[in-house]
Every structure is written in C-alpha cells, then in structure tokens.
Amino acid sequence: MNNSILSIPVEILDRIFEHCDDFPQVIALASACKHTxxxxxxSSPTIIWSVANSHIRSFDDALMAVRATAIVFKAYCAGTLPTAVTMISLSGKSKLPNVVELKEVLKMQHLVRCIEYMYLHSTLSRAHSEDTLFDDSWNGPHGTYPAAQRRSEMPQETPGVKNEKLDSFRDYFYRAMYRLLLAGAVLARVYMAPLFQGEKEGGKNSFFMRFGIEYGTMYWDETIDDSEDTHPTEADIAYLRQFPVYNFDVADSSEIGQWRNREYETCFGEFASWIIGDGRAREETDPQSPEDIEPEWAENRTDIGAVRELMLLLVAYSHFNVQFENSFRKRSRGGPYMQKAGNRTVTIVRFGYFQVEEVTMPAAVEDLTDTYLYADHHPALEASGGKDVSFKFDVWYAMQVLKENMRDSGVIYDIENPGPPPMLELWHFALRRYLNLGFKSGTFWMPRSIPVYYESIWYKEVGGGDIFLNPNWAAVQKYKPGVVSWDLGNN
Incomplete structure (x- = not known):
C-alpha cells in the first residue's frame, strides 16, 4: 500500500487531502508514511483552508475572531493598546491558516457549542444578572426568555436525517457568535483607550482605583493616597467623555453628538462597513427574503441582508454574556464541572468587557444545564508587562457610572426616537451611517408589569431568538434624529 502512495504525485496528494471529510482523516493520511x-x-495551510471551509461552520469568521484575539492578547501582554486592523487582513482569504490557528478555532467552536446548548437547555432564569444588556432595574425579577420555550419552537432533530431548518438555525447562530467574539477583539482598543491613554499621561492611579477591579486593594499602599475619594468624581467622568464611545447619552444633533458621530467613523467604521458589505453581498448572491416582500424601511433589497447581519449580531450579544460566571466579580470558582477531568479552555475577548479571558469549558456540554461557563482573567497576563491591564479599568462599571450621570436624562421617556443602551453604539452607528435606519420604537422597552413584560420586543423576540429561525426579523425603522431614550414608560 505504501508503495502505491509513494507513486502518487504531490499535487494529487494535495487534492486527496483537500477532499478529506474531516481533520481526523487528514491526520490519518498525514501519518500514513513519510511521503504523505x-x-x-x-501544503498544510491550503489543506486546512479547504477542509475547514467544507466541514467547520463559519470557519473564516471563527478564524478572524481567533486572529483578532491573538492581536489583543499580544498587546495586553506588552501593556500596550492593540493596533487597529483591517478586516480583510484577518481573513483566511488574505492569509491562509496554520495548525496553531486551527486548534484555536476548534476551541472556539466548542465554546459556541456550549453556548448553543445553554441557549436551548439551560434551567437558569438569569433574573437580576449584571451581565445582561440592562442592569437590575431594567431586567427586573422576571428573568429571561426560558430556554425550554426556545427549544420547543425548534425543528426536531432526527439522527442521520438532514434538517434544512436546523442547519439554517446553526448557520446563523454560529456565524453570529463568532462575529460577536470578533467584534469584542477588534473594538477592544476603542473601549480600553482610557486605560492606555491614562497610563501614557500618568497621574491616573486614583482613576484606576475607582474604575478598576480590585486595583485599589492591590496597590493602595504603593500608589494611591489614603485621602483619595473612592467614588467616581466629576473629573473622572470628564476624562471618560474625552473618548467618543463614552458619549452615548447625547442626541445625534447636539454639538457633542456630531463630534462623536464623526469620531465613530474611526472607532467603528472598519468593522461596521465590513459587516454591512458582507450582508449586502449575501443577500445579492443568496437572497433569504421573498422577492415579493420588501420592508418599507429598505431603500434597496441588499439592505435587507445588511440589516440581517446586524440583527444577528445584536441577538447574539443579548444571549452571550449571560452564560458566564466571572471569577473577578462573583468570587466563584465555577460550577461542578470544574472539578471534572477533560475540561477545555479557550482565550476570548468578550464584547462589553474587552478583557482577555480564559474560559474553562466542560468536555460534555450537558454539564452546563444548571450552571454557568467559568471565565477568568487570562493567567498568562500575570507574568507579563500587562499584568495590571485586567484590574485597572472595568468598561462595564464605567458604563454604569455614566448611565447614572446621563446628560439627557430629562427626556428619557420620549417615545419618538428610542436610542440604544450604552453598549449598542456600534449598531446605532452602523444603522444610521450606512442604512439611514434606527432601532424601532419600543425595541428597548422593558415594562415592569406582567403580562406586558412578556410581550415586549426585548423579552419575547430578542429573548426568543426569532432571527435565528426567521432571518427577516428586524427591529428597525427609518432613522429619526432626536433625543436619547430607552424606555416607553415606567409602568
């Protein structure tokens, strides 16, 4: 047999490799003899690219997320702000993947499998979760849309039988989750700029103490005066507002709003234009919307695809962070699965936190039925030049402080132009800038009373993950310049 293999020209062997059904087959063939x-x-980069694109769902999106994460990880370890990147430079179309990157993609794939299982099977209610889109006062005691209800609405899976609707669900779900991880890494430099700018300017240790996680406890005696105020100050807030993304609380038409929107071109433009362009291209080559149906908000049919990709990303965000337990917030050491053998780890940068974290995942996703995924600051940072990056600046907390000091809070109940919560400025920018759209009135309405609460868009349609089964779902309307508002009323 080996003599037969030895007679096969290398270019033919490459084609055989590229037509393998999975990577275990690739490994078996590569191990057959010295020739293979x-x-x-x-030819491993070409082989990986060919096999992975055929057999790993949304492989290029996952690869881009892995590469962007590696850039942030390297920068944080050096104690520096991550460099800006072009989206095309992250794609396998620009540079073929290597074996190390493939391994990281497979880890990330397992993470998304864990998220998918929790999305459909978790028994946790997540009421009052600080990791949800809204804080306690918004999310209320009612929790999130039940996983069991989502599961009941899914097409039934029969082993060995192809289910196109289920395949479609997974295509959307996996692409959205990988792109959310990609967004977290690509936009880390935008949201973490106050930390690195503060270090460059110097004299910001008190700011880091107030806006970091345990930084004051760790370094009080060395760098922070005992007389320092432990609560955020007006000077702190003024410093944060030097950075565009920390000005979510003003109207687009205001002087600050106009400055912010111009700066958003630099902050969000590369990622936003990429995802908009990808959505338009998908709708042109493989339309998902019936030809005789065109939403009144769409200026042309390809806009439907662009909005779809933004909505997929939005719903992914609403379902991703709530699946995690953070050691640095809850002082937890994770659920029962943490005591089992065979756990796997993956390095990610979560959108909304923008820290480099190591997530520990169970080998069996079923272990996540009644517990959270465990995330911790990446241990490699502890011995690096960026050992304090994890502790000096907490983006989530900074947003809470700014929400409590909103400049346009006097018009918070205006119902004409509901603006997004703080972490949705990417979507707000992309919809307005490229599509002349905004979020639909009522998108972020979270009523306090039942049963109205269960009929709200965010609970029922976003929480129910409608877009994963109905790709034409979209919570948008024609853009209306106006005030910032999150709520239709405090009822």
Missing part, C-alpha cells in the same frame, strides 16, 4: 507527511507539512 511531507505533503501535509508542505
């Missing part, structure tokens, strides 16, 4: 191993070593 040599072909694998020489």
């Amino acid at each position: 191993h040599s072909a694998w070593v020489t």
Whole structure:
C-alpha cells in the first residue's frame, strides 16, 4: 500500500487531502508514511483552508475572531493598546491558516457549542444578572426568555436525517457568535483607550482605583493616597467623555453628538462597513427574503441582508454574556464541572468587557444545564508587562457610572426616537451611517408589569431568538434624529 502512495504525485496528494471529510482523516493520511507527511507539512495551510471551509461552520469568521484575539492578547501582554486592523487582513482569504490557528478555532467552536446548548437547555432564569444588556432595574425579577420555550419552537432533530431548518438555525447562530467574539477583539482598543491613554499621561492611579477591579486593594499602599475619594468624581467622568464611545447619552444633533458621530467613523467604521458589505453581498448572491416582500424601511433589497447581519449580531450579544460566571466579580470558582477531568479552555475577548479571558469549558456540554461557563482573567497576563491591564479599568462599571450621570436624562421617556443602551453604539452607528435606519420604537422597552413584560420586543423576540429561525426579523425603522431614550414608560 505504501508503495502505491509513494507513486502518487504531490499535487494529487494535495487534492486527496483537500477532499478529506474531516481533520481526523487528514491526520490519518498525514501519518500514513513519510511521503504523505511531507505533503501535509508542505501544503498544510491550503489543506486546512479547504477542509475547514467544507466541514467547520463559519470557519473564516471563527478564524478572524481567533486572529483578532491573538492581536489583543499580544498587546495586553506588552501593556500596550492593540493596533487597529483591517478586516480583510484577518481573513483566511488574505492569509491562509496554520495548525496553531486551527486548534484555536476548534476551541472556539466548542465554546459556541456550549453556548448553543445553554441557549436551548439551560434551567437558569438569569433574573437580576449584571451581565445582561440592562442592569437590575431594567431586567427586573422576571428573568429571561426560558430556554425550554426556545427549544420547543425548534425543528426536531432526527439522527442521520438532514434538517434544512436546523442547519439554517446553526448557520446563523454560529456565524453570529463568532462575529460577536470578533467584534469584542477588534473594538477592544476603542473601549480600553482610557486605560492606555491614562497610563501614557500618568497621574491616573486614583482613576484606576475607582474604575478598576480590585486595583485599589492591590496597590493602595504603593500608589494611591489614603485621602483619595473612592467614588467616581466629576473629573473622572470628564476624562471618560474625552473618548467618543463614552458619549452615548447625547442626541445625534447636539454639538457633542456630531463630534462623536464623526469620531465613530474611526472607532467603528472598519468593522461596521465590513459587516454591512458582507450582508449586502449575501443577500445579492443568496437572497433569504421573498422577492415579493420588501420592508418599507429598505431603500434597496441588499439592505435587507445588511440589516440581517446586524440583527444577528445584536441577538447574539443579548444571549452571550449571560452564560458566564466571572471569577473577578462573583468570587466563584465555577460550577461542578470544574472539578471534572477533560475540561477545555479557550482565550476570548468578550464584547462589553474587552478583557482577555480564559474560559474553562466542560468536555460534555450537558454539564452546563444548571450552571454557568467559568471565565477568568487570562493567567498568562500575570507574568507579563500587562499584568495590571485586567484590574485597572472595568468598561462595564464605567458604563454604569455614566448611565447614572446621563446628560439627557430629562427626556428619557420620549417615545419618538428610542436610542440604544450604552453598549449598542456600534449598531446605532452602523444603522444610521450606512442604512439611514434606527432601532424601532419600543425595541428597548422593558415594562415592569406582567403580562406586558412578556410581550415586549426585548423579552419575547430578542429573548426568543426569532432571527435565528426567521432571518427577516428586524427591529428597525427609518432613522429619526432626536433625543436619547430607552424606555416607553415606567409602568
């Protein structure tokens, strides 16, 4: 048999590799003899790209997320702000993947499998979760849309039988989750700028003490005066507002709003234009909307695809962070699965936190039925030049402080132009800038009373994950310049 293999030209061997059904087959073929191993070593990037694109759902999106995460990880370890990147430079179309990157993609794939299982099977209510889109006063005691209800609305899976609707669900779900991880890494430099700018300017240790996680406890005696106020100050808030993304609380038409929106071109433009362009291209080549139906908000049919990708990303965000337990917030050491053998880890940068974290995942996703995924600051940072990055600046807390000091809070109940919560400025910018759209009135209405609460868009349609089964779901309307508002009323 080996003699037969030895007679196969290398270019034919490459084609055989590229037509393998999965990577275990690739490994088996590469291990057959020196001839096949040599072909694998020489052509592994091309082979990985071919096999992965055929057999790993949304492989290029996952690869881009892995590469963007690696850039942030390297920068944080050096104690520096991550560099800006172009989206095309992250794609396998620009640079073929290597074996190390493939391994990281497979870890990230397992993470999304965990998220998918929790999305459909978790028994946790997540009431009053600080990791949800809204804080306690918004999320209320009612929790999130039940996973069991989502599961009941899913097409039934029969082993060995192809289910197109289920495949479609997973295509949307996995792409959205990978792109959320990509967004977290790409936009880390935008949201973490106050930390690195503060270090460059110097004299910001008291700010870090007030806006970090345990930074004051760790370094009080060394760098922070005992007389320092432990509560955020007006000077702190003024410093944060030097950075565009920390000015979510003003109207687009205001002087500050106009400055912010101009700066958003630099902050969000690269990522936003990429996802808009991708959505338009998908709708042009593989339309998902019936030809005789065109929403009144769409200026052309390809806009439907662009909005779809933004809505997928939005719903992914609403379902992602709530699946985690953070050691640095809850002082937890994780659920029962943490005591089992065979756990896996993955390095990610979560959108909304923008820290480099190591997530520990169970080998069996079923272990997540009644517990959270465990996330911690990446241990490699502890011995690096960026050992304090994890503790000096907490984006989530900074947003809470700014929400409590909103400048336009006097018009918070205006119902004409509901603006997004703080972490949705990316979507607000992309919809307005490229599509002349905004969020639909009532999108963020979270009524306090039942049963009205259960009929709200955010609980029922976003919480129910409508877009994963109905790709034409969209909570948008024609853009209306106006005030910032999150709530239709305090009822």
